[in-house]
Amino acid sequence: MAHDVAFHRSLLGRSILLGVVPAVALVLAVVGLNAYRAWRNVTVQLEEDLTQSTELVAREIDIRNQRHTELARAVAAAQEAGQFGRRAETLRMLETLVRANPEIHGASIAYEPDADGNDAAGATAGVPAEALGEGGRFFAYVRRDPKAPGGLRIETLQDVAEDEGLWYAFPKQRFERSGVREPVITKPYSYLGTDIIENVAPIVVGGRFVGIAGVDVALSAVQTRAGDVARRLGGEIYIETRGWFVAASTDAAAASADAAAGSTDAAAGAPLRTSAVAGSALAWIFAEAEGRTRAGGAAGGVQKWLATDPRTGDESYIVATRIPTGGWTLVLRKSMAAVTAGLAETVFWNMLTSAIGVAALVALLAGGAAAISRRVRAARALAERIASGDLSSGSTEVRGRDESAELIRAMDRMNADLASMVGAMRGACARLATSSAQLAASSAEQRASAGGLGESTAQIATAIREISATSGELLQTVESIDGGARRTAESAARGRARLDAVATAMTGLDRSTRDIEDRLEVIAEKAAAISTVVVTIAKVAEQTNLLSVNAAIEAEKAGEAGLGFLVVAREIRRLADQTSGASFDIERIVGQMHASVTAGVEEMSRFTVEMERGTGEVGAAAAELAEIIRAIDGSFTAFAGVRASMAGQAQGVRQIEAAATQVAAGAKQSSVVAAEFSGVADELAHAVAVLQDAAARFRLRDEAGR
Amino acid sequence: MLVLLTTVGGRRFALDCADVVEVLPVVAHRRTGVGPRWLMGLINVRGQLLPLVDLTQIVDAEPTALRLASRIVVLRLEGELFDGAATRVGLLVPELAGPFERSFTGEGVHPGFAFAGASHLGPTVADEHGMVQLLRCRRLLEGDAVLRELPLGGVDGTDGGRGG
Numbered sequence: 001m002a003h004d005v006a007f008h009r010s011l012l013g014r015s016i017l018l019g020v021v022p023a024v025a026l027v028l029a030v031v032g033l034n035a036y037r038a039w040r041n042v043t044v045q046l047e048e049d050l051t052q053s054t055e056l057v058a059r060e061i062d063i064r065n066q067r068h069t070e071l072a073r074a075v076a077a078a079q080e081a082g083q084f085g086r087r088a089e090t091l092r093m094l095e096t097l098v099r100a101n102p103e104i105h106g107a108s109i110a111y112e113p114d115a116d117g118n119d120a121a122g123a124t125a126g127v128p129a130e131a132l133g134e135g136g137r138f139f140a141y142v143r144r145d146p147k148a149p150g151g152l153r154i155e156t157l158q159d160v161a162e163d164e165g166l167w168y169a170f171p172k173q174r175f176e177r178s179g180v181r182e183p184v185i186t187k188p189y190s191y192l193g194t195d196i197i198e199n200v201a202p203i204v205v206g207g208r209f210v211g212i213a214g215v216d217v218a219l220s221a222v223q224t225r226a227g228d229v230a231r232r233l234g235g236e237i238y239i240e241t242r243g244w245f246v247a248a249s250t251d252a253a254a255a256s257a258d259a260a261a262g263s264t265d266a267a268a269g270a271p272l273r274t275s276a277v278a279g280s281a282l283a284w285i286f287a288e289a290e291g292r293t294r295a296g297g298a299a300g301g302v303q304k305w306l307a308t309d310p311r312t313g314d315e316s317y318i319v320a321t322r323i324p325t326g327g328w329t330l331v332l333r334k335s336m337a338a339v340t341a342g343l344a345e346t347v348f349w350n351m352l353t354s355a356i357g358v359a360a361l362v363a364l365l366a367g368g369a370a371a372i373s374r375r376v377r378a379a380r381a382l383a384e385r386i387a388s389g390d391l392s393s394g395s396t397e398v399r400g401r402d403e404s405a406e407l408i409r410a411m412d413r414m415n416a417d418l419a420s421m422v423g424a425m426r427g428a429c430a431r432l433a434t435s436s437a438q439l440a441a442s443s444a445e446q447r448a449s450a451g452g453l454g455e456s457t458a459q460i461a462t463a464i465r466e467i468s469a470t471s472g473e474l475l476q477t478v479e480s481i482d483g484g485a486r487r488t489a490e491s492a493a494r495g496r497a498r499l500d501a502v503a504t505a506m507t508g509l510d511r512s513t514r515d516i517e518d519r520l521e522v523i524a525e526k527a528a529a530i531s532t533v534v535v536t537i538a539k540v541a542e543q544t545n546l547l548s549v550n551a552a553i554e555a556e557k558a559g560e561a562g563l564g565f566l567v568v569a570r571e572i573r574r575l576a577d578q579t580s581g582a583s584f585d586i587e588r589i590v591g592q593m594h595a596s597v598t599a600g601v602e603e604m605s606r607f608t609v610e611m612e613r614g615t616g617e618v619g620a621a622a623a624e625l626a627e628i629i630r631a632i633d634g635s636f637t638a639f640a641g642v643r644a645s646m647a648g649q650a651q652g653v654r655q656i657e658a659a660a661t662q663v664a665a666g667a668k669q670s671s672v673v674a675a676e677f678s679g680v681a682d683e684l685a686h687a688v689a690v691l692q693d694a695a696a697r698f699r700l701r702d703e704a705g706r
Numbered sequence: 707m708l709v710l711l712t713t714v715g716g717r718r719f720a721l722d723c724a725d726v727v728e729v730l731p732v733v734a735h736r737r738t739g740v741g742p743r744w745l746m747g748l749i750n751v752r753g754q755l756l757p758l759v760d761l762t763q764i765v766d767a768e769p770t771a772l773r774l775a776s777r778i779v780v781l782r783l784e785g786e787l788f789d790g791a792a793t794r795v796g797l798l799v800p801e802l803a804g805p806f807e808r809s810f811t812g813e814g815v816h817p818g819f820a821f822a823g824a825s826h827l828g829p830t831v832a833d834e835h836g837m838v839q840l841l842r843c844r845r846l847l848e849g850d851a852v853l854r855e856l857p858l859g860g861v862d863g864t865d866g867g868r869g870g
Contacts, residue, residue, distance in 0.1 A: 546729055546777075549710070552805045553723045556708040 011376065015369040020362045027354045035347045042343055046317065047304060050233060050332060054319040055302050057229045057237070058330045061222060064103075065325035068199040068215050069183040071101065075109065075213035076183075076201035084205050085116035087138050088126025094142040095152050097215075105196055105218040106143030110157050110168060111203075111211035113137050130154045143192070143216070158192070168212055171202045175209050185326035187244045188219045195219035197326075219246060226330075235317075235334035240286050241326060243277050284310055289320035289331050306336075375404040382411045391419040392701040422698040429692040436688060439681040446674040453667035457660040464653045464660075474646065482639045489632040496625040499618055506615045513611065517604045520597050527594045534587045541579040548573035710779065710804040711838065714762050718838045723805050725843040727780040727794060732772055749796050751780060758796040764826075764846060770800055777802040781843050795847070808833070810840045 007013040075097065083090055094107045110133070113119065119136035123129040131154050133139025145153035159168075166186050174180045183201035191198070200214040222239065223246065230237040238245045277286050285307065292303040304319045315336035322329055378396055385393055393415060398408045551569035555562030709720040710729070730751065735758045737747040744763035748755045758778065762769055777799055784792035808831065809815075816830040818839070828840035 542731070546731065549802070549805065550728045552708070553710075553726050553728070556723050556805065 011373040012366060012369040015365050016362070019365050020358070023361050024358050027358055031347070031350045031354050034350055035343070038343055038346050042339060046334070046339060050235070050317065050319045050334060051302050051304055053229050053233055054321055054330060054332045057226055058302075058321045058323050060225060061239070061328070061330065062323045062325050064217070064222070065185060065199070065323065065328075068104070068197075068217050069185065069201070069325060071097065071104070071107075072183045072199040072201040072213055072215040075107065075215070076203045079109070079203045079211070079213060080205055084203065084210060085118060087116075087118065087131065087140075088124070090138075091127065091131060091140055091142070091154065094140065095150075098142055098144065098152060103217065103221055104215055105194060106141060106216040108141040108157055108167075108198075108214040108216065109138065109203075109211065110140075110214075111138040112209065115205075115210040128154060130156055133157065138211070141192075155192070167198045167200050167214060171200045171212050172209055175202045175204065185241070185328075187242045188246050191216070197222070222246075230332070233332070233334060234338050235332055238282065238285075238331045238333070239323075240277060240289075240329040240331065245275060245277055245280070245282065245286065245331075247275075281311070285318060285331055285333065286329065289318070289329055293320055293322050293329060371400070372402070372404045375408050379404070379407050379411050382408070382415065386411075386415055386418065389698050391415060391422060392699050394701060418698075419700050422695055423700055426692070426695045429688055429695055432688040433685060433692070436681050436685040439684070440678055443674045443678040443681060446677075447671050450667040450671035450674065453663065457664045457667075460656070460660050464656050467649075467653060479639075479643075482636065485632050485635050485639075489629055492625050492628045492632070496622055496629070499622040499625070503615060503618050503622070506611060506618065510608065510611050510615070513604055513608050517601060517608075520601045520604065524594060524597045524601075527590050527597065530590045531587065531594075534583050534590065537583040538580060538587075541576045541583060544576035544579070545573055548576060707808060707810065708805045709808045709840070710802055711806060712761070712799040712802050714765050714800060715768060717765070718836060719761075719765070720808055720810075720838050720840045721779060721781075721797075721799075721843060722840065725781050725783070727782050729802060730778040730780060730796070732776045732778060732798070746798065749778065751796070754794075756780065756794050756796045758798060759847070760798045761841075762798070762800060773800065775801040781846075783844050783847070797843075797846075808838065 008017065075093070078093065079090070083093070090109055094109060097107050098104055113135060114137065116138065118124075118138070122136045123132060127138075131138065131140035133156055139157045141155045141157045142152055143155065144151060166189070170186065171184050174184065181202055181204060183199055186198040186200065188195055188197050190196075194216075196216045196218055198214050198216050200212050202209055203211045203213055226237040226239065236247065238247055277283055288305070288307060289303070292305065293301070302319060302321045304317070307316050307318045308314070309316065317334045317336060317339065319332040320329060375398065378398075382393065382396065385391075395412045395416070396408055398405045548569045551572065552566055555566035555569055558565065708723040710723060710726065712719055712721065733749055733751075735747040735749045738745055744760045746758045746760050749758045760769065779797045779799055779802065781795050781797055782792055783795055810829045810831055814831060818824075818827055818829050826842050826845040828842045830837050830839040832838075
């Protein structure tokens with residue numbers, strides 16, 4: 001029976017090796033390439049996006065800073081231009097300034113002690129006590145306060161612990177040390193509960209530092225703007241200034257946005273969000289940023305690099321730029337984990353789809369190959385059974401229309417055909433055996449019957465001689481009949497001659513009759529001529545009558561003179577009437593004569609018809625007699641034929657005798673042939689037995705159980 | 707009076723011989739094709755063309771085929787109907803007998819009816835063969851103005867050859 005095939009050589013194994021493995025390799029290659037391209041796209045786009053956004057934010061913050069410092073310098077310039085010392089006017093100007101610039105949190109102005117010589121005056125008209133510092137010094141701060149009347153509140157400027165007097169001392173020192181009058185921007189700090197950045201410009205009157213003018217901006221405004229960008233980019237933004245930094249990361253930006261949306265008071269209690277760079281977790285970033293921006297040279301240049309946190313080892317993408325106004329550094333950081341998160345998801349889904357596809361492919365291939373393999377195995381088993389001579393298996397159930405299914409079906413058909421062929425062969429063998437036995441039997445019979453045939457032929461010869469004698473007697477009888485027929489023919493010929501004479505007489509009678517008819521027609525014509533004459537006479541009589549009538553009328557018109565003429569006219573009319581009557585009589589007589597003649601003609605015609613019929617009957621009788629004579633003549637011919645055939649019969653009898661002799665000789669010979677035939681039938685029976693053995697090697701279905 | 711007798715549709719009529727010019731056998735006539743149905747056409751009487759009228763259709767009997775006994779009676783008509791002039795007309799009758807003497811006056815005579823359009827029917831008498839009604843020939847065509855429109859030939863005044 002079937003021996004198993006190694007898996008790697010089986011149909012299933014080969015189809016998986018040749019189909020699935022390359023397909024999987026191809027899919028993996030495509031997925032890898034896609035992932036690499038996605039990575040490239042993401043990083044390039046991200047780099048560009050980050051750079052542009054950072055640059056934009058930095059420029060915007062720079063513009064804001066410039067604007068605010070310009071405002072501070074404008075206030076200082078107004079003081080220097082003559083407003084210095086006019087405290088009430090200065091306060092109104094500050095109020096106007098704050099109202100006019102919504103983004104400004106507050107504005108401040110501070111004089112050196114008694115720099116304008118008005119300290120002693122204290123609170124005067126337009127200058128409230130809140131605007132004065134220690135010893136009456138002008139030390140005013142105008143800030144927004146929705147609760148205060150007019151939306152503004154005037155307070156006394158205060159030093160706070162955190163700022164270390166920076167907002168006042170820093171510009172004063174810069175001017176006094178190096179004569180710099182440029183406005184300065186302080187680091188972020190919390191002033192009176194609000195995180196602010198202060199733009200401060202020194203007031204210099206007569207070459208002497210006399211005070212400062214400041215414009216405050218809430219830190220939340222910068223944080224909101226930077227935070228929007230940070231949120232969009234999914235990173236964190238830090239602004240560093242003078243060793244401090246403020247975060248504008250997603251969370252911080254959200255909090256700052258809340259603060260900006262609410263009142264300034266709402267942010268008053270919020271903790272300062274500035275942190276010292278030194279010692280913070282981000283110190284290394286600022287250090288690298290410092291180094292790179294410095295190395296980059298010109299302010300505003302954007303530096304970007306991939307950095308690794310030395311403490312955690314996390315990779316981050318960092319973009320840094322300097323904001324020239326205020327000397328700030330803007331740093332944007334985006335964690336690589338965030339960058340690759342989306343990418344990993346893309347790769348994951350790609351891989352998942354590919355895995356499903358590959359699995360489906362494998363399943364389909366394996367299924368198809370298994371089905372084909374199953375059918376091929378079935379075909380092989382069937383073929384092996386047929387080879388071993390077992391034809392008993394029935395048809396195999398196969399679905400599908402592919403080549404393997406067709407193979408199985410073809411094998412089935414072959415099996416069935418072979419089975420039916422072997423069955424037919426066996427049947428034929430059985431029949432052949434029977435036939436050969438019968439053949440042997442019949443050859444024996446033939447031999448016996450050949451002997452019998454010899455005896456029979458002798459008996460036949462005797463019988464034929466008897467037939468010959470009988471036919472001679474028959475010939476005599478026929479000749480006597482012949483004589484009778486001759487006599488009959490003679491008397492028939494005599495009758496026919498008499499009938500011919502009758503026919504001649506009747507023809508003469510017919511001719512006379514036609515003669516009479518012609519004469520009667522002449523009489524009829526004469527009668528017609530008489531009628532014409534009579535008509536003429538009648539017309540004349542009528543004319544005469546008319547004439548007499550007219551004559552009578554004329555006579556009447558003539559009166560007495562016409563009386564005699566009237567009598568004559570009447571006579572004429574009477575004569576005319578008589579003529580008319582006579583002519584009527586003649587016409588009547590002629591009519592009767594005409595009728596008689598017509599009747600005679602009709603009688604003659606009828607007689608002619610009778611004559612013709614009689615002639616016809618005589619002719620028919622003659623024809624019948626002629627027919628009898630011809631028939632008898634024909635019988636003479638027939639008798640001659642009988643005589644000839646009798647002679648032929650005698651000849652035939654002699655031939656039969658000869659044939660019987662030949663048959664007897666043939667019977668002897670056929671007896672010899674039958675003996676030979678019997679030998680051949682024995683050989684046939686032997687050959688059939690050999691054939692039956694060969695057919696028995698096959699096993700058919702209805703024998704399967706045996 | 708001397709009359710000619712004729713029978714039309716089983717009724718016997720008498721024609722006064724005073725109105726009759728002559729009696730002719732039936733001669734061929736030329737059909738007019740128009741006019742009253744009793745106007746059969748024109749006949750040629752010795753060179754004179756006279757209108758031929760059918761008595762059968764005048765007295766409202768079924769028209770009969772021409773027979774050997776049929777006659778044409780040439781009438782001479784005069785009176786106010788013809789403006790005092792005389793004219794001649796051929797009258798086709800189915801048969802004619804006479805002349806006979808008959809009287810249409812006196813005892814046993816029916817004077818006839820006076821309906822409009824019946825003025826040509828005169829008095830009636832009875833004889834041995836039945837009743838005979840006198841036809842007033844001059845009234846025969848009364849009421850039929852069409853005939854007046856016809857160019858009637860044979861005016862008496864010009865008929866110099868009468869009876870010749």
